[in-house]
Amino acid sequence: MLKVGMFRCQQTEDMCAGNTDFKIAKEGKFAFEETGPVEVVGFVSCGGCPGKRAVMRAKTMVERGAEAIVFVSCITKGNPIGISCPHYQKMKEAVIQKVGKDIKIIEWSH
Numbered sequence: 001m002l003k004v005g006m007f008r009c010q011q012t013e014d015m016c017a018g019n020t021d022f023k024i025a026k027e028g029k030f031a032f033e034e035t036g037p038v039e040v041v042g043f044v045s046c047g048g049c050p051g052k053r054a055v056m057r058a059k060t061m062v063e064r065g066a067e068a069i070v071f072v073s074c075i076t077k078g079n080p081i082g083i084s085c086p087h088y089q090k091m092k093e094a095v096i097q098k099v100g101k102d103i104k105i106i107e108w109s110h
């Protein structure tokens with residue numbers, strides 16, 4: 001079972017508990033249809049704008065066993081209020097640079 005570290009937008013923490021992300025990870029649905037059910041090794045926020053803290057948090061996730069980093073849909077699709085992250089591309093590039101290209105990047109959740 002693939003181990004994933006999930007990142008959420010810090011600005012949506014007040015309006016979403018992330019329960020759908022856990023549900024679809026367990027069931028292998030939506031973004032996880034390709035991988036099948038995944039094990040969530042961490043579920044943290046980006047650390048706040050502009051997402052710099054995500055870099056070291058991603059490194060820690062990988063050190064704790066994450067084989068993939070998931071930027072869940074509050075970041076990439078703007079769930080649930082339709083405002084996606086304006087810093088996403090830079091944040092993603094910095095995370096990839098830190099964790100290396102062997103770590104799979106999944107860019108949505110549901």
Ligand code: SF4
Nearest residue numbers: 009046049050051085
């Ligand atoms: S950097 Fe993006 S994901 Fe992080 S709090 Fe700001 S808008 Fe949300």
